[in-house]
Amino acid sequence: MNLKELASSLGLSQTTVSRALNGYPEVNPETRARVEAAARAANYQPNSRARRLATGRAMTIGHVITHTGETEMVNPIFADFLAGAGEVYAREGYDLLLSIVHEGAAERAYRQMAANGSVDGVMVQGPRQEDPRIALLQELGLPFLVHGRTGDARGYNWLDIANLRAFRRATEFLLDLGHSRIALINGQEAMDFAARRRRGYEEALRARSITPDESLMYADVMTEGYGHRAAAQLLDRENRPTAFLVSSVISAIGVRQAAWERGLQLGRDVSIITHDDVLSYLNNDAEGPAFTATRSSIRLAGRRCAEILIERIKQPDAPFVHELWEAELMVGRSTGPAP
Amino acid sequence: MNLKELASSLGLSQTTVSRALNGYPEVNPETRARVEAAARAANYQPNSRARRLATGRAMTIGHVITHTGETEMVNPIFADFLAGAGEVYAREGYDLLLSIVHEGAAERAYRQMAANGSVDGVMVQGPRQEDPRIALLQELGLPFLVHGRTGDARGYNWLDIANLRAFRRATEFLLDLGHSRIALINGQEAMDFAARRRRGYEEALRARSITPDESLMYADVMTEGYGHRAAAQLLDRENRPTAFLVSSVISAIGVRQAAWERGLQLGRDVSIITHDDVLSYLNNDAEGPAFTATRSSIRLAGRRCAEILIERIKQPDAPFVHELWEAELMVGRSTGPAP
DNA sequence: GGTTACCTTCAAAGCGCTTTCAAATTTCTC
DNA sequence: GAGAAATTTGAAAGCGCTTTGAAGGTAACC
Incomplete structure (x- = not known):
């Protein structure tokens, strides 16, 4: 079932059906109700590929995760970070595009995302000192948020712990x-x-x-x-x-x-x-x-990072966000007076 | 830079440029070389949104990861599984769409992926006994591969360890x-x-x-x-x-x-x-x-699962693949004769 | 030389949406 | 009750690609 079929089954134009479903105000309330009911009954979902082309927005956020050289180790904190971020993405209607590459291939992955328009913004994790990714993304003009920070951190969005x-x-x-x-x-x-x-x-x-x-x-x-x-x-x-x-x-x-x-x-x-x-x-x-x-909590960080990034995608000209979180010191049973 | 601009800068039609870049045979070798050089020089990348709409393929594979009810725990093996699968996806030109949802929301996530055409196939991990996701995906007609298996396992693709x-x-x-x-x-x-x-x-x-x-x-x-x-x-x-x-x-x-x-x-x-x-x-x-x-190795499993799934997406009518891996018993230092 | 076959290129349609601009209808205003 | 304003709908263009069907130009054949 696509929009054209749905529209003709209702005796309406695609325009009106599209507007009704997307919450535009200039639609008669009764018409909207009728359209919504029909869409639900037919289990209509707009084709995301077509929608993305038409709107010019990918409704997708990219995460590029690198594994460290020799060991090929994948940092296990990513699972929890992704869980936090993913929660927010789902709520806001964004998809999460995950690219897992060797460290050396990260630049290419970002460039590709920027050039082919498959994402609206990217999340950068675990920056190194003077991380080249930051300059790259600034050059590419792709909205991004860094979890962590490095160098002169005034010129981009970040969230870090102290x-x-x-x-x-x-x-x-x-x-x-x-x-x-x-x-x-x-x-x-x-x-x-x-x-x-x-x-x-x-x-x-x-x-x-x-x-x-x-x-x-x-x-x-x-x-x-x-x-x-x-x-x-x-x-x-x-x-x-x-x-x-x-x-x-x-x-x-x-x-x-x-x-x-x-x-x-x-x-x-x-x-x-x-x-x-x-x-x-x-x-x-x-x-x-x-x-x-x-x-x-890395998971809470993921959640907040996603929120900030989405805000920034929606308002590209807003000032940079810098958020510094304090870590709390929890006293457990692994410490005691020096022997 | 888009296709239209690239074509006109070369004095060629979009058709020819598109064909040259996508490796169609009916293009004069000299023309192809000229096109490829120009594309490289302009750093041209076809817009993936447009391409997906035109081809009807999403070139994307979906992973729906659920966190378990109360604890919200994310199974840490997913990171390594994803790393393995991601490697293959990158090689084959597929994107990885990751959806992290509460257990109860998984069905909706799959239905949505199927209805809006954002993926060409999905990976199912950690099946429960008589897992409803399998029947659902069979009904939706979306290609899928199960890592693990359950119930009558003849009717779908799976890879499992013994x-x-x-x-x-x-x-x-x-x-x-x-x-x-x-x-x-x-x-x-x-x-x-x-x-x-x-x-x-x-x-x-x-x-x-x-x-x-x-x-x-x-x-x-x-x-x-x-x-x-x-x-x-x-x-x-x-x-x-x-x-x-x-x-x-x-x-x-x-x-x-x-x-x-x-x-x-x-x-x-x-x-x-x-x-x-x-x-x-x-x-x-x-x-x-x-x-x-x-x-x-969960990572090797991820790699192989991705390969199988992509094969099946390309050949939807091939017979089901069932792959059973033996786990090896490695004797370490944590076992000894009973006291 | 005329016909056929092949090679190469192109114009245009189409993918399924959103959005602009215009038109039809209804409601206000005095 | 006429003209203006507001409300509601629709036709069509456009997003940037791929792909169909047609055509121009060469080579091959008898």
């Missing part, structure tokens, strides 16, 4: 407990968020006149195995750290495992604070084993 | 090691894969004249916390199980944690076998703490 403050605060918390040898198990420091977290950690140490020790800092893709390896190395040193600051619950699980294997008890022999993205399948709440954590 | 055999095999492995009180920490048994795994487990027990004990079987959404809770309960009984068969590495991490907390060592005091989807961020390999596992 990574530096969160990790400074977490480090201070450990210092207050008497820890002084605190290891940092960070994400790849080419990523902007990881660089900020490291700065927060170092600032807190310096403020207490502790010189940051490079040998206590690790940076890599945040898998469980990485957390385990890094912690194992650190814990087997003669002068081992008494506390760990970790960038992801997944890696923190590896760190915890390494501690257990050495007979060390969390919160007594060794302390862990992790950043917690509140992933739905790794809920770090009262029920399970609760890490002390800086916490900010 | 869940029953894998869990029977794993149970036999534990029985051979002398375990007899083996707990099953399963996924929700409304899911077809979980029901099959349970049958495999029970068959293996019965074959050794052990009556399956309901009190040793748990079934729920496979989070870490669930694994931890279930194992904690079981290990605190007077007559505790000596081995665990777990449906997901994520839950197995919770089980392991519960064991550690009670001073029990894996492979000595308690054994764990888990199913391992080979998620990229939870790699259960030699480096990290390796569980004994039935193993099958």
Whole structure:
């Protein structure tokens, strides 16, 4: 059933039927009711391909997700971020176009989206320091929103969490407990968020006149195995750290495992604070084993990012939106006074 | 730059330019070369909205992902499955349309995709027993492929792993090691894969004249916390199980944690076998703490599922494809003789 | 040389909608 | 009750491509 058939079955023109269904005001209420009833009865749905061509809008938002080079790892936080964003898209009538490519192919993916008009805007996640995607999208003139930020962040829309403050605060918390040898198990420091977290950690140490020790800092893709390896190395040193600051619950699980294997008890022999993205399948709440954590829901972030992006697509000339969220420090059972 | 402009700048008709770019044979080789050069120079990309309308093909595949009711949990295996499928889609020129909805809204999402023609086919994941989506898609006449299977599986395309055999095999492995009180920490048994795994487990027990004990079987959404809770309960009984068969590495991490907390060592005091989807961020390999596992890569499955679905979209009348993959049993360090 | 076949190109229709512009009808206004 | 204004509907153009059907130009054949 298409518009033409529906219109002729009603004895009306396509124009009127189209207007009735799209809520235009200049339609007689009775006519509209009649049209709506017929459309429902026939289960009529306007053909989205035709509509998109006619309106010039794709009603689609692009997400380009890259997997990291060698390991081909897909960052698991994307699932929850997408769930949050997807909720909003569905509500607002937008489709979500997902492109999963190798890191090197991302530029081509964005260029293609811009040139062939398959999306109205794109979401950028996990920016690196001086990420080339931002300049590219500015050049292409495609509306976009960055989850995270980098460089001179005034010239585009972003939503970020206060990574530096969160990790400074977490480090201070450990210092207050008497820890002084605190290891940092960070994400790849080419990523902007990881660089900020490291700065927060170092600032807190310096403020207490502790010189940051490079040998206590690790940076890599945040898998469980990485957390385990890094912690194992650190814990087997003669002068081992008494506390760990970790960038992801997944890696923190590896760190915890390494501690257990050495007979060390969390919160007594060794302390862990992790950043917690509140992933739905790794809920770090009262029920399970609760890490002390800086916490900010990636899913809520996804939801809000989608809202902002859609607003910006509708009003391309509005001023840039910058939203900085604080992470809360949740004290769990993985921290305690330095031994 | 659109086709009309490109054509007139070349002094050719739209017809010829379109044909030259789409590889039709009736174009003079010199003309084609000229057109291709000009298109490249102008960075011309055909407008996908127009092309889709004209061809009647969406060049898009839909994935509807549901989050489970109350917990709103998004199954983390989707990220890796999507990565595998996305790779193939990109190669074949298909877009991936992702719809993330509450479980109850899935039917509407499929109906909409079928009615408005935004996709050429859909991927169905995680079928429940007698899943209504299958009948729905058959009725809608939309090509689809099921990852997993259920009910009378002859009438549609599917790719599945041999869940029953894998869990029977794993149970036999534990029985051979002398375990007899083996707990099953399963996924929700409304899911077809979980029901099959349970049958495999029970068959293996019965074959050794052990009556399956309901009190040793748990079934729920496979989070870490669930694994931890279930194992904690079981290990605190007077007559505790000596081995665990777990449906997901994520839950197995919770089980392991519960064991550690009670001073029990894996492979000595308690054994764990888990199913391992080979998620990229939870790699259960030699480096990290390796569980004994039935193993099958969800990412490879995604890749193959995409290939099959695209084949079927291109040839709608070909016979149904049924592909059953064996999971391999990888012996790790989490299993040992019964104490 | 005339007919046929082939190669190459093009004009125009069509995909199924939205939207502009105009027309028909009804309601107001004095 | 005539003219103006408001309300409601429709014809047709257009979105940017693909594809059909026709035609111009060459080569091939007898």
